Amino acid sequence: MGSTGGRRERLRAETTAEIKQVALKLMASDGPDAITLRAIAREMGMTANAIYGYFATRDDLVTTLIKEVYTALADAVDTAWAGTPAAPPAERIQTWAHAFRDWALANPEGFRLIYGDPVPGYLAPEGGAAPDAAHRVCTGIAGLADAAWPHAEHLYAHSAFEWSDFDGALLDEIRPAFPGLPPAGVALALRIWGRLHGLVSLEIYGHLRTQTVSPGKLFQEELAQLVRSLGIEPEDT
Amino acid sequence: MGSTGGRRERLRAETTAEIKQVALKLMASDGPDAITLRAIAREMGMTANAIYGYFATRDDLVTTLIKEVYTALADAVDTAWAGTPAAPPAERIQTWAHAFRDWALANPEGFRLIYGDPVPGYLAPEGGAAPDAAHRVCTGIAGLADAAWPHAEHLYAHSAFEWSDFDGALLDEIRPAFPGLPPAGVALALRIWGRLHGLVSLEIYGHLRTQTVSPGKLFQEELAQLVRSLGIEPEDT
DNA sequence: ATAGAAACTTCACGGCGTATAGTTTGCTCA
DNA sequence: TGAGCAAACTATACGCCGTGAAGTTTCTAT
Secondary structure, X not given: OOOOOOHHHHHHHHHHHHHHHHHHHHHHHHOHHHOOHHHHHHHHXXXXXXXXXXXXXXXXXXXXXXXXXXXXXXXXXXXXHHOOOOOOHHHHHHHHHHHHHHHHHHOHHHHHHHHOOOOOOOOOOOOOOOHHHHHHHHHHHHHHHHHHHXXXXXXXXXXOOOHHHEOHHHHHHHHHHOOOOOHHHXXXXXXXXXXHHHHHHHHHOOOOOOOEOOHHHHHHHHHHHHHHHOOOOOOOO | OXXXXXXXXXXXXXXXXXXXXXXXXXXXXXXXXXXXXXXXXXXXXXXXXXXXXXXXXXXXXXXHHHHHXXXXXXXXXXXXXXXXXXXXXXXXXXXXXXXXXXXXXXXXXXXXXXXXXXXXXXXXXXXOOOHHHHHHHHHHHHXXXXXXXXXHHHHHOOOOOOHHHEXXXXXXHHHHHOOXXXXXXXXXXXXXXXXXXHHHHHHHOOOOOOOEOOHHHHHHHHHHHHHHHOXXXXXXX
């Protein structure tokens, strides 16, 4: 039988990895539009059709890339969060947010790939391209909300949210991780998420460029206000 | 001389309008990817190349569409704002925000056209595709900030913003319109903008679908908190 | 050694944007 | 009125794209 570790399989895995890597390189250098089977194949000295042996379709390849890039983003913010276990909540939240923005600025194409309509005719599969990574990021933010919850709870007393308002798979991750966080806290997490995403998204897509020359300062100030709105006082400067 | 109102010019204007209208129809029915010169021409019983008589390039057409759609969005929110001249600030702001979200939900393709990478290889021209409309929307939000400023001012006392942080053309619109609004107020406007944009953008691109089944409720709650963070108490319900 | 599977190529089709060149149409002015 | 001209439009072609079908090579398991 074709046992694990056979030469055939190893080559196959290597080629698969090379396809993805070349695709990411093309995306980084020439934008998401450059992710074409023919360009990848050209770069690899192959025929475009050879790629069909590894990915059923171009959209399949793109979906895989999205999963990979999204996971990288999730890793980046999780690492930032894990790096400040003992810091006060305000500082932890700002660290997380800056990790998010920094990643986006360092990987603008990746950000577009994840959060936009990145590639010509690409149609995301049922339920989103990378629900797992999306949940990881969201769970990360739930961590922010959980850290702030003792201070913020009284501000969100009459929230209309119930568990049934949320996606089950998401709750399966969040509820065990943060048993003290009620529905209002999860909603708070999503709203924080929207807030951070909003400014970064405007910046990455260039919609702030026509308005301010200091997007970083704007983000900084928004963060300070966000922290304040959580009932925590931000540190100065 | 070919005086104004000549038959030639009228036909030309009609054809130009039809091209744009067909393009918008295709976008609405089949998504932004459907905006191809060949498809438009097919629909009009013409050759794709005939369109080059009206638009220098496909990207030119797309830029024109973006301007048009962006203007429609600006009209929608301006109308909502103008419709509640005497209401309390909290209500006006919520009306504006709902007009924005409702427009986005009713014109998701238009939203993507404006705020995403909408069409295959489209590259926005220098300075953005529609800086005028972008400034109009931003000026509208400055109106929100201006309305809230008397209540909110003390919250943003030590803002680090100065006039030089903003785009000159934007300030040319905002400063005369809201002479009482300092740099910190303009920054507040941009941050409000990012906040509203963030949730709507996540919703339109389907990134909330994997997390909550009640995006409207989430938006509602974010709005209530936004108004509260401006120093105004939101109405109940 | 050989049958078969896997990897890869070749060829083909239709769709895309757009450059070039040619044709028709309608207006203007002598 | 008719000659000339410009605008509107078509035809053809090129090089991209994704992808299907069929053929060829190469490796592997028996």
